[in-house]
Amino acid sequence: MPEPSHRLRWAPIPATSLNIELSLTSGQVFRWTRNAGGAWLGAVGDIGAYIVPAERGFWWATYPPDRWNVVEAFFSLQVDVESLYREWVRSDRRFAELIDLFRGLRILRQPPESALCSFICSSCNNVPRISGMVGSLARLVARQLAVPWFEELRADPTLVDLARVQERALRDAGFGYRARYLAQLGRLACSGLTPDIEGLERFGWSEARAALMALPGVGAKVADCVGLFAYGRHDVVPVDTHVRRYVVARFRPDLATRSLTPRVYDALAAEFRGIMGPYAGWAQQYAYMAARSGVAIASLQGGTG
């Protein structure tokens, strides 16, 4: 595989501000791969990206070339995480531990339709299997990008792309019950029966969220993932099993035995947002990682200081 080494450009963003590996492997995106030389390869929409992490920054290339705006937006580089960290520790002293563990973890900004497909696949599932499905989906429906330094790279899929595959084929590829949702979504999109998913970004969140939740396979959690990971709604808190455990153990033990009804879901999200503030969605990713890796819940339990 020829590499774009002669065209690599430098971005002086230290790993303390952007931990590339952590950000790309934290269950937000599922299709980035690392080559033997430690370079990360992936697609952002229909742009190919090549990223080499280093201590004081990273080397990068895109195809088509020099699309810094794409890299910058994808990693949400306009967000100053250091100031978030200061705020978070003021809001919740024990967040210091999570910041130490996951410093440089960022919310990535993905194309909305692709994020929608990925998180429909995420229900009752684990990250390795989700990665397998999201990879299969791209191979089955998304178009191949002519990136000279990567033999096989697919664009991020769109909803109309989904119509290229039958539910049967998705089931055969191991998507399980999610196959029906994706196939339905493709048919709806091709018939013009889905809203303009990109355009929803400009609506108020409650309206956009309701429109997303009207789609097959999309409930509150998946809609919130699109809000946070695609629309840049920094305050939206997707409540999955891990975040639920975290918020219950940390702040709402009274909800420990309650099942996750829409009310309880909203209460947990509101609790966390009330404490962590306008970037609660970003903070959510740290809580998610902590709960998922099992390190923090016990030590964080009890007390509020």
Place this chain on the structure above:
DNA sequence: GGTAGACCTGATAA
């Protein structure tokens, strides 16, 4: 408004 079961599958634990 809340609950129970069904829905696919693969990895890991018991």
Place this chain on the structure above:
DNA sequence: GTTATCAGGTCTA
């Protein structure tokens, strides 16, 4: 080897 549980949930009755 078999069974149970767990994964970034959603839908229907």
